[in-house]
Amino acid sequence: MTPLAGRRLPRRIAQLLVGLFLYGIGIAFMVRGAIGAAPWDVLTQGIANHVPLSFGLITICVSVIVLLLWIPLRQRLGIGTILNALLVGPSADVGFWLLPSPEMLWLKVLFFVIGLVTLAAATGLYIGANFGPGPRDGLMTGLHQRTGRPIWLVRTAIEVTVVIVGWILGGNVGVGTVAFALLVGPLCQFFLRVFAVRSGGGEPRHDPPAGE
Template structure:
């Protein structure tokens, strides 16, 4: 029971920090990560908030899981709903930085927070995010995971830029740093089920006299 509570708590801490990281990076104005270039572009072109578009796009991506026979977990559903809600909440709460130094502080904090938050929800082991599940589902059918990820992210990045999303140095920094940061945080945040102790061996029967 305690392990399950810890998994759920870590999942939602990760989703909250992920939403905060998105809000910081968007507020910096120095370039969003590829998916948020897309979400921001949709928001600017079609209305609705960035967080609402995060939820809508996440739900649509999950529809692509059906032919791939991917099975969502509670973490998957929570990822779809709560990251967008947290992103909108923190975008509303955060003061907009004016000085360049403050904007860079927002950006660097956002990237580090993104790595920590990703390791949190992956380490909780309650299901991948919808975008991660799409990539792993395609890779399971013989595609290169690196190639699938690169192709999808370049596609949404290009679409987001054409829609008016913010592309910049922050986009490059996120792309370069998010993998190593997640890898660095993951060992400490991976929750492993306890290994059951082996049953004691029965004493050998005494040999007959």
């Protein structure tokens, strides 16, 4: 049994659970900010306009659909993948229950910034625990492997598609959506270096950066 799998297991489990909970809270902050949601959250907002389900439950349903798309791509699930699909949505609903909807612009911007930083830190926590990618980034890496297209191109194509569909359904696209696209990568990379669980040799081990 390696140090990563044995002695560090309690830390990894704690990181995974705390990270997934905070991921949902980060989503809630950004959505409450109402200056533009992250791409997949735009889609969730759009769907929520047409079905009598909570944001969190829709998030779970979308995650399950995305996981079904893993099958022809021959992607392998991790426990982190399954827990991501099941826990992020409910934690977002908790965030919506706790957080008000700010009226003043500076508060909206502050909510978005808090949400973005929280989500990035949460990403570093749960990916650093090394229990598997989230459903949506598993789709991204699977399509990359099957098509041979660059990761950036596959990710851009997926996120542009979900933003367009979400916007058509009434999701909130705005300056926050653009800010998220530009800033989330560097922020996640920073927090991943902070929280990555290291192997016995001292090198951090983690899966490719993943989203929800």
